[in-house]
Amino acid sequence: MRVLLVGAGGVGTAVTRIAARRPFFDRMVVADHDPARAGAAVAALGADGDRFRAERVDAGDEDGVTELLALHGCDVLLNATDPRFVMPLFRAARRAGATYVDMAMSLSRPHAERPYEECGVKLGDEQFARDGEWAEAGALALVGMGVEPGLSDVFARYAADELFDEIEEIGVRDGANLTVDGYDFAPSFSIWTTIEECLNPPVVYEKDRGWFTTEPFSEPEVFDFPEGIGPVECVNVEHEEVLLVPRWVGARRVTFKYGLGREFIDTLRTLRRLGLDGTAPVTVPGPDGQKTGLPP
Numbered sequence: 001m002r003v004l005l006v007g008a009g010g011v012g013t014a015v016t017r018i019a020a021r022r023p024f025f026d027r028m029v030v031a032d033h034d035p036a037r038a039g040a041a042v043a044a045l046g047a048d049g050d051r052f053r054a055e056r057v058d059a060g061d062e063d064g065v066t067e068l069l070a071l072h073g074c075d076v077l078l079n080a081t082d083p084r085f086v087m088p089l090f091r092a093a094r095r096a097g098a099t100y101v102d103m104a105m106s107l108s109r110p111h112a113e114r115p116y117e118e119c120g121v122k123l124g125d126e127q128f129a130r131d132g133e134w135a136e137a138g139a140l141a142l143v144g145m146g147v148e149p150g151l152s153d154v155f156a157r158y159a160a161d162e163l164f165d166e167i168e169e170i171g172v173r174d175g176a177n178l179t180v181d182g183y184d185f186a187p188s189f190s191i192w193t194t195i196e197e198c199l200n201p202p203v204v205y206e207k208d209r210g211w212f213t214t215e216p217f218s219e220p221e222v223f224d225f226p227e228g229i230g231p232v233e234c235v236n237v238e239h240e241e242v243l244l245v246p247r248w249v250g251a252r253r254v255t256f257k258y259g260l261g262r263e264f265i266d267t268l269r270t271l272r273r274l275g276l277d278g279t280a281p282v283t284v285p286g287p288d289g290q291k292t293g294l295p296p
Contacts, residue, residue, distance in 0.1 A: 175259025
C-alpha cells in the first residue's frame, strides 16, 4: 500500500509518527503547501523514516493532487488538512482511483432564512451527493474517520449492536481540563475550524423530526467526565457525528455537545459581534492607499 498524506501540521505529523511504527504500508508521501514542514515531519522520524518521502502540494489544486497520486502510484489519500480542502481532495482521490480517508467532512452553509431552525447545506452533504459515483466505481471513501468524528461513531455503533436493545439518545460529549500556560485564549486545534464550527448553527437529530438546527451554545448541561476531569458544562456545537450516526444507527435523538467554558464562549460571541467570524473576501486599503482584495 502506498499512501499520500496531505497536510503536515499537528495532525499530519502525529499520523507520520504512528505510521512509522506500523508495517501495513510500503510508502507514505507526506505533502504540504510548505515543503519545509513536510520535510521536517519526515526528518523527525530519523531511522524510522525510510518509507517516507516529502513533497509539496497545494491541497486546493485538484489537478495537482491527482497528478501527485499518479506520480507515486498511491492507493490511498489520507486528508489531514482543515475542512476547506475536503472537496478538492475528495474529487482528486476519485479521479486517481484512490481510496479516500478524512477526519472532517465537507462544510455546511446555514439556511438563508431560518438558520436556527432549519438546516441549509449540512456537513458532508457535498460528499454524500457523490455516493453513487463512488459506489458505481466500487471505490471506498471513509469520511469523518478520525477520533471525533470517527472513533466516537464506532463506539455508538458498538453500543447499538452489542449493549442495548433500544437507544433513546446518542449524545457525544467532549470536555477537558486542558490549559495552555501563558495564553489567555488558546484553542487546542485550528482557530479557523474552532470559530467555524462553534458559531455555525448546531444540528440536532430527532427520529420524528429529522435534522434541525438551534442557536449556538444552546441546551447547556453539566456532564461529569471521568479520569479526574470532573463536571464540565457542555453546549450544542455543530459536529459530524450528528450527521453520521443516524444514517446507520437507530436512535430517537443524536446530539453533540462541547465543553467550551464561559470565557471561551464569550470570546467567540465577541468575534461574531465585531463581524470577525465572516468568511467572505474583504477589501482593504494597501500601503499606497489603493484597495486590495484579501481572501477570507
